[in-house]
Amino acid sequence: MxxxxxxxxxxxxxxxxxxxxxxxxxxxxxxxxxxxxxxxxxxxxxxxxxxxxxxxxxxxxxxxxxxxxxxxxxxxxxxxxxxxxxxxxxxxxxxxxxxxxxxxxxxxSGVVAPYGRESAHDRDRRHRARAMRAIVTSSAGLTVTSLLELAVALLSGSVALLADALHNLGDVFTTVGIYFGFRMSRRVATTRFPYGYGRSEDLAGVVVVAAIWISAGVAFYQSYEKLVSGTPTTDLTLGMAAAVTGIVGNQIVARYKSRVGREINSAPLIVDAKHSLLDSAASAGALVGLVGVALGFPQADPIAGFAIGLLIVHIGIDATRDVADRLMDANDIDVTKAAERLAIAVPGVEAVGDVRARWLGREVEVRLAITLAPHLALSDASAICSQVERRVRSDLPEVRDVVVLCRSRGTAIALV
Ligand SMILES: [Zn+2]
Structure with missing residues (x-):
């Protein structure tokens, strides 16, 4: 029993x-x-x-x-x-x-997925893969277009075509830089790089910006040289065909990017599509220059070269500002406001101050100081800090690291 x-x-x-x-x-x-x-x-x-x-x-x-x-x-x-x-x-x-x-x-067995819809994670992954594919395909098409333009530019001596080819190559270079920066930024932190590889994207940005300014310089110098020396433009028909290729190539890329961008709701891809539309206008500028030469205005080609050079400068200024903001750790106001709101909602937090958010590649690092009641046990203070960290991290998916400085009311000693 x-x-x-x-x-x-x-x-x-x-x-x-x-x-x-x-x-x-x-x-x-x-x-x-x-x-x-x-x-x-x-x-x-x-x-x-x-x-x-x-x-x-x-x-x-x-x-x-x-x-x-x-x-x-x-x-x-x-x-x-x-x-x-x-x-x-x-x-x-x-x-x-x-x-x-x-x-x-x-x-x-052909039965629909158990819960009828894919998870957010799977959708994100599929969208990212589609965006990547769109970028790689567009870049490949654009590389062929710009190399063709470059070859004809060297053959015909058209500086407008040269400027356009350089501009298109610069765009491809930008995309490749972002792509590798993105790949690299997913690597795991090591003892040598304990903050991870997020910054590699910003490093790629510096190289890209340098390339844009060099291509602008080349376009201006060649246009000036041609205007002063009066070197003739030859092979006009071939040159016009190359310019038309530039227009059509960029239009196709623009439409493709904007279609995929709208389908997966990707803002960067839609912006990129608008850029490609502007690029086809630049190729049209080169075409206008060559038509001008054919009509008996030899200076039309270098003038078009200058105009396209100005467009490259415009893009260079934008890109430089972006990269400089990253390198200067510009504050992300939206993230700081959201982090502050989340931190103050945590029980025990009396005040939140000195909130900073900086982008390291694709992820944000948030730093904030919280004020707690004096005479709180260290274990309680530590638990509150962890909760602030967890809240910020789980509500703001772009945030990777949260540094919480903990202060006791009336003193300014950091505990965590
Ligand atoms: Zn462009």
């Missing part, structure tokens, strides 16, 4: 056990965390490898791993300088595997 009683007890779940089990399901209900588990099914992985495999930032992966660790679903081992994460035991692995197999079976 005694034995039987004991055995029955062993089969009854305690409240605490039920809580842990339901907490486990709750933690696993997040698509990113499930993706991480799925990646870990095939063996231990570093944060960097998980970030690439799940297509989210390394800081997001770290954040999710922390939650998984809290429930002892994953653990880590140190291998040299990197931490390798793995599933703690096979219980987690086996039921996640079952859930994922089930999902594969359901989608293979």
């Amino acid at each position: 005694q034995r039987l009683h004991r055995r029955r007890n062993a089969n009854v779940l305690t409240d605490a056990q039920v809580l842990v089990a339901s907490g486990t399901f709750q933690v696993l209900s997040d698509p990113t965390r499930l993706r991480i588990i799925h990646e870990l099914l095939s063996g231990p992985k570093s944060v960097g490898a998980l970030a690439i495999a799940c297509d989210v930032s390394a800081s997001a992966v770290s954040h999710q791993l922390q939650r998984l660790r809290d429930l002892r679903l994953v653990s880590f081992t140190r291998k040299g300088n990197t931490l390798l994460y793995e599933l703690t035991d096979d219980h987690v692995g086996s039921f996640c595997r079952e859930a994922l197999y089930h999902a594969v079976a359901v989608s293979d």
Whole structure:
């Protein structure tokens, strides 16, 4: 009787056990965390490898791993300088595997996705991939167009065509710079670069700005030289054909970018489409110059060259201002206001001051000072700081780091 009683007890779940089990399901209900588990099914992985495999930032992966660790679903081992994460035991692995197999079976049998719509994460990922594809395709088309223009410019001696080709090449160069900066900025922080690689995009910006100003200089110098020396323009028909190629090429790219931009609701892509429309106007300027030469005004070509040079200067000023703002850590007013509002709403925070937000590549770093009641226990103060950090980070997805300076009312000593 005694034995039987004991055995029955062993089969009854305690409240605490039920809580842990339901907490486990709750933690696993997040698509990113499930993706991480799925990646870990095939063996231990570093944060960097998980970030690439799940297509989210390394800081997001770290954040999710922390939650998984809290429930002892994953653990880590140190291998040299990197931490390798793995599933703690096979219980987690086996039921996640079952859930994922089930999902594969359901989608293979032609049944619609279980919840009828894709997650925000999946949509973001699909949109980013489409934007990237649009940018790469446009750049490839534009490279061909501008190299063609450049070849004809050298052949015919048309400086307007040269300026237009340089301008188009500058645009391609800008895109390539942003693309590589973007790729690079997703790399994980190292001991040498503990703030991560976000700034690589700004570094690429400096190179791009330099290239824009050099191409403006070349366009002006060549136009001036031609105006003074009166060198004739030859192969006019070929030159006009190249200018028309520039107009058509940029129009196609503009329409393509604006269509994709509207479909995925991407502001930068729509702005870029408008830029391409302006570019086709520049090519039209080169065409007007060449038509002028054909009509007996040889100076029309260098004058068109100057006009296109001015357009490059205009773009150069805009780009320089953007890059300078980044390098000068210009404050993002929208983010600071939102962060201040979120911080003051946290219980225990009496005042918020000195809020700063600067962009490091694609992510924002926020720094703010909060005032707390004096004589608060250090553990309570620390908990309030963590809550401020969590609130700001979870409500503002562009924010990566939050530095909270904690002050006691009446003093100015930083605790955290
Ligand atoms: Zn342009």
